[in-house]
Amino acid sequence: MVTITDIAASLGVTPSTVSRALAGSSRVKESTRLAVEKRAAEMGYERNVVASNLRKGRSNMVGIVVPRIHREFFSNVIGGAESVLNQAGYNVIICQTMESLDAEIKALKALRNYRVAAVFLSHAIECKNGSHVREVLGNDLPLVQFDRVFPDLPGAKIVGANCEGAFTATKHLISQGYKRIGTIAGFMTSQAYVERLAGYRLALESAGMTFDPSIVFEDSIVRETGYEACKKALEAGCDALYSTGAFSALGAMDALKEKGIRVPEDFGIVATSNESFTSLMSPSLSTLGQQPFEMGQAAARAFLEGRTNTEVIPMELHIRQSSNRNK
Amino acid sequence: MVTITDIAASLGVTPSTVSRALAGSSRVKESTRLAVEKRAAEMGYERNVVASNLRKGRSNMVGIVVPRIHREFFSNVIGGAESVLNQAGYNVIICQTMESLDAEIKALKALRNYRVAAVFLSHAIECKNGSHVREVLGNDLPLVQFDRVFPDLPGAKIVGANCEGAFTATKHLISQGYKRIGTIAGFMTSQAYVERLAGYRLALESAGMTFDPSIVFEDSIVRETGYEACKKALEAGCDALYSTGAFSALGAMDALKEKGIRVPEDFGIVATSNESFTSLMSPSLSTLGQQPFEMGQAAARAFLEGRTNTEVIPMELHIRQSSNRNK
DNA sequence: CTGTTAGCGCGTTCAA
DNA sequence: TTGAACGCGCTAACAG
Numbered sequence: 111m112v113t114i115t116d117i118a119a120s121l122g123v124t125p126s127t128v129s130r131a132l133a134g135s136s137r138v139k140e141s142t143r144l145a146v147e148k149r150a151a152e153m154g155y156e157r158n159v160v161a162s163n164l165r166k167g168r169s170n171m172v173g174i175v176v177p178r179i180h181r182e183f184f185s186n187v188i189g190g191a192e193s194v195l196n197q198a199g200y201n202v203i204i205c206q207t208m209e210s211l212d213a214e215i216k217a218l219k220a221l222r223n224y225r226v227a228a229v230f231l232s233h234a235i236e237c238k239n240g241s242h243v244r245e246v247l248g249n250d251l252p253l254v255q256f257d258r259v260f261p262d263l264p265g266a267k268i269v270g271a272n273c274e275g276a277f278t279a280t281k282h283l284i285s286q287g288y289k290r291i292g293t294i295a296g297f298m299t300s301q302a303y304v305e306r307l308a309g310y311r312l313a314l315e316s317a318g319m320t321f322d323p324s325i326v327f328e329d330s331i332v333r334e335t336g337y338e339a340c341k342k343a344l345e346a347g348c349d350a351l352y353s354t355g356a357f358s359a360l361g362a363m364d365a366l367k368e369k370g371i372r373v374p375e376d377f378g379i380v381a382t383s384n385e386s387f388t389s390l391m392s393p394s395l396s397t398l399g400q401q402p403f404e405m406g407q408a409a410a411r412a413f414l415e416g417r418t419n420t421e422v423i424p425m426e427l428h429i430r431q432s433s434n435r436n437k
Numbered sequence: 438m439v440t441i442t443d444i445a446a447s448l449g450v451t452p453s454t455v456s457r458a459l460a461g462s463s464r465v466k467e468s469t470r471l472a473v474e475k476r477a478a479e480m481g482y483e484r485n486v487v488a489s490n491l492r493k494g495r496s497n498m499v500g501i502v503v504p505r506i507h508r509e510f511f512s513n514v515i516g517g518a519e520s521v522l523n524q525a526g527y528n529v530i531i532c533q534t535m536e537s538l539d540a541e542i543k544a545l546k547a548l549r550n551y552r553v554a555a556v557f558l559s560h561a562i563e564c565k566n567g568s569h570v571r572e573v574l575g576n577d578l579p580l581v582q583f584d585r586v587f588p589d590l591p592g593a594k595i596v597g598a599n600c601e602g603a604f605t606a607t608k609h610l611i612s613q614g615y616k617r618i619g620t621i622a623g624f625m626t627s628q629a630y631v632e633r634l635a636g637y638r639l640a641l642e643s644a645g646m647t648f649d650p651s652i653v654f655e656d657s658i659v660r661e662t663g664y665e666a667c668k669k670a671l672e673a674g675c676d677a678l679y680s681t682g683a684f685s686a687l688g689a690m691d692a693l694k695e696k697g698i699r700v701p702e703d704f705g706i707v708a709t710s711n712e713s714f715t716s717l718m719s720p721s722l723s724t725l726g727q728q729p730f731e732m733g734q735a736a737a738r739a740f741l742e743g744r745t746n747t748e749v750i751p752m753e754l755h756i757r758q759s760s761n762r763n764k
Numbered sequence: 765c766t767g768t769t770a771g772c773g774c775g776t777t778c779a780a
Numbered sequence: 781t782t783g784a785a786c787g788c789g790c791t792a793a794c795a796g
Contacts, residue, residue, distance in 0.1 A: 113789060124767050129791055139765055159550050160491045161789035164772050169487065171530065179519060180730065182713075185512035192506060192533055201547055203498065203530045206519055220528055223486050360717060367719075386509075387714035390687060392694075403507065440773060451783050456775055466781060488773035491788050 112153045121149055132157065163225060172413065173221035174204045174230045175214060182385060183402045184232065187256060190406025191230060198414050200227065211236040218246040228252040228413045233260065252416075254409045257400075259420075266412035267420040270400045272302050275425030276309030279380045279398045280352050282427060284317045286435045288350035288378045292325035292343040294336055294362065296354045306354050306382065336361025344369065350378035350433075356385040359395055363432070378433040384426070393431035401426055439480045448476055459484065490552060499740065500548035501531045501557045502541060509712060510729045511559065514583060517733025518557060525741055527554065538563040545573040555579040555740045560587065579743075581736045584629075584727075593739035594747040597727045599629050602752030603636030606707045606725045607679050609754060611644045613762045615677035615705045619652030619670040621663055621689065623681045633681050633709065663688025671696065677705035677760075683712040686722055690759070705760040711753070720758035728753055 114128040121128070123142065130138045131146035163169040172195050176184040192202045203224065205217035214234045221229055229251060231243065240260035247253060253265035261267075283291050293310050296303035311321045325346050327339035336358030343351055344365070353359040359381035363373065371377050373393050381388065384399030405423050412421060441455040448455070450469065458465045458473035465473075490496040499522055503511040519529045530551065532544035541561045548556055556578060558570065567587035574580060580592035588594075610618050620637050623630035638648045652673050654666035663685030670678055671692070680686035686708035690700065698704050700720050708715065711726030732750050739748060 111789095114791095115789075125790075126768080126792085127766060129789095130766085133791080137765065142765085156546065156550055158491075158789050160487060160496065160552055161772090162791080164485075164487045164491050164774090164788090165790045165792085167772070178516060180509075180512040180516035182507075182509070182512075185507040185509075185515075188512075188531075189505060189507035189533065192531065193535075196532070201530055201532065201551070203528055204515075204519065205523070205528065206516065208520075219483065223483055224528070225487055386712075387717045390714045391718055438773095441775095442773075452774080453776085453784080454782060456773095457782085460775080464781065469781085485773050488788090489775080491772090491790090492774045492776085494788070 112155045117146065117149050117153060117155060121145060167225060168227060169225045170199060171201050171203050171224060171226045172228045172230060173226040174202055175207060175217045176232050177207050177209045177234055179204060179206050186402035187406035190403035191410045194407045194410035207234040209235040215242050215246060218243060222247055222251060228254060230254045230256060230409050232256050233258040252413055254413050256405055256409050266418050268405050268408045269420065269422055271422045271424045272305035273309035275382065275398045276306035276352065277313045278427050280310045280313035283350045283352060283378050283380060283433060284313065286378055286433055290348045291350040291352060292348040294327045294331060294339045294351060294353040294358045296331050298328060303354055310352055331355030331358040333357045333361035337365045340365035353379065353381040356381045356383040356388055356397060373432050374435050380433050384428055389430065396430045396433040397428045399426040399428055439482045444473060444476050444480060444482060448472060494552060495554060496552045497526060498528050498530050498551060498553045499555045499557060500553040501529055502534060502544045503559050504534050504536045504561055506531060506533050510727065513729035514733035517730035518737045521734045521737035534561040536562040542569050542573060545570060549574055549578060555581060557581045557583060557736050559583050560585040579740055581740050583732055583736050593745050595732050595735045595739065596747065596749055598749045598751045599632035600636035602725045603633035603679065604640045605754050607637045607640035610677045610679060610705050610707060610760060611640065613705055613760055617675045618677040618679060619675040621654045621658060621666045621678060621680040621685045623658050625655060630681055637679055658682030658685040660684045660688035664692045667692035680706065680708040683708045683710040683715055683724060700759050701762050707760050711755055716757065723757045723760040724755045726753040726755055
């Protein structure tokens with residue numbers, strides 16, 4: 111492994127000069143800078159990032175902490191972030207918390223210890239607030255929260271446009287002529303679901319329709335609960351559902367199929383989460399996509415540009431068969 | 438940040454002793470070791486891994502290089518590897534190549550530069566052999582290849598049981614009473630597809646059925662080509678298909694639905710790749726799953742245990758509606 | 765514009 | 781069993 115000392119010796123200058131030259135410092139003569147660069151290339155020099163990081167007390171790595179890497183949403187965020195960070199000369203070190211608070215703390219400590227340039231974080235479900243983050247990371251280490259964010263923590267936040275998205279989705283159902291639109295709303299302990307319910311309500315009211323709590327189904331958003339909720343919605347005279355989860359919408363489809371109700375002719379569905387299966391099923395499911403890849407890119411850009419604001423990533427409405435009466 | 442020097446000072450010993458004590462060296466008196474450990478804990482000491490890595494010339498990070506992080510298969514491999522490595526005190530740094538050879542070389546160089554403890558690698562599609570890997574990594578850095586491997590490279594290899602898997606899948610179709618079973622085989626430029634075709638053939642022949650090249654459809658394995666292949670298979674009198682890809686099987690389902698052919702009553706399908714959508718569609722698609730999470734765990738264990746053999750991860754047959762005539 | 769000096773924090777000689 | 785000394789490779793402060 112060739113070092114700056116080797117280059118310096120072969121050029122008759124000191125390592126400092128080589129270091130400055132390679133760092134692109136202005137305090138170095140143009141000609142020597144070129145000479146150094148040339149020789150470095152000839153000798154196949156590569157800066158030892160470990161030594162550099164030790165000296166600078168900072169590394170060119172960004173740590174990303176997620177509950178589980180292999181969830182479609184998170185792997186897309188990571189992919190998006192990596193693609194932008196890599197362009198900017200950063201590498202990505204990832205940790206998964208498995209939804210455990212202890213694991214999250216452990217991960218943050220490890221990242222701080224690596225002197226990472228920044229931490230991108232989506233909290234474990236066990237976390238009730240961000241106090242542990244502050245304690246571990248202090249105030250100097252840039253933090254970018256995404257999706258599952260705590261407002262009490264400083265730094266950039268990247269979130270989906272839950273309210274606007276739900277508004278758009280519900281409006282779309284209204285525009286398709288559905289008259290009594292219920293919602294599979296999720297649990298109101300999650301901020302995201304609260305916002306989506308608000309968007310749903312806003313859309314109804316702005317269209318002169320009444321918000322009816324009896325067709326708001328608060329429950330978990332898995333296939334089985336979606337199935338049950340849809341049966342209740344039918345009894346309550348609904349002809350459409352906005353589901354905050356894709357799997358619950360799948361359950362709703364099960365119920366409709368069972369009862370022989372035609373989709374989208376007699377019943378319309380739109381769901382949040384553009385899971386890959388939604389475009390593949392039949393009838394295909396209209397969704398409100400969260401754009402995780404874009405969220406990852408946005409997180410990376412927020413860090414690179416030193417921004418600390420909250421960025422809202424719009425959701426994308428994918429109109430598919432389950433809500434499209436026009437053709 | 439407290440250092441070993443701080444601990445040494447507060448204990449009236451030298452940093453060397455503290456370093457030895459914390460490293461668990463036997464050349465330290467038991468009593469002083471305990472004293473050091475106690476004081477270290479009191480002072481909240483954490484070893485500076487960057488300094489440690491520089492001194493040792495090796496880090497406790499493992500680099501994972503994949504074509505794209507957000508592909509379901511790869512994100513599961515990464516998740517599996519991380520969960521095992523994390524237990525063993527390693528952290529994971531990931532790079533995506535976007536299927537580009539240049540990016541793969543760049544990633545490997547970066548990882549070598551970080552002095553990672555090992556590299557886990559699944560090659561970019563642009564790579565035709567492993568010469569570039571040898572050149573960049575040398576022979577000292579442990580390499581674990583997975584899924585897309587080159588036999589000419591040394592070190593551990595983790596691969597799916599392609600031949601056995603295809604054999605099992607085809608046998609299953611035979612056992613369900615299908616009489617003329619074709620295959621959507623993929624391109625024979627990929628070793629994995631060659632092996633699967635061999636397994637398919639073996640199953641037919643071991644059941645006394647003849648291998649008929651006219652119902653082997655070599656092409657890409659996307660939805661459209663699957664659709665076309667299935668139509669040809671029907672013309673050729675097939676009553677079942679083993680598809681080496683899940684999306685091509687989806688296309689085949691499209692063709693069957695279009696022609697009003699009942700699945701599984703009149704036609705059976707099994708596909709390799711247990712993509713999440715396969716269990717959700719209707720009829721649900723029988724698949725041969727590659728177990729990527731287990732492959733990641735196996736890669737991690739191979740590295741941790743210093744093995745350099747080739748490990749074959751069995752595929753799992755998920756019998757679903759598309760091939761199950763029994764009920 | 766360049767050289768000198770001085771570490772970043774740790775781990776490993778060699779002596780004692 | 782411990783201490784002293786050194787250096788991993790790089791960068792930054794200070795001279796000149």
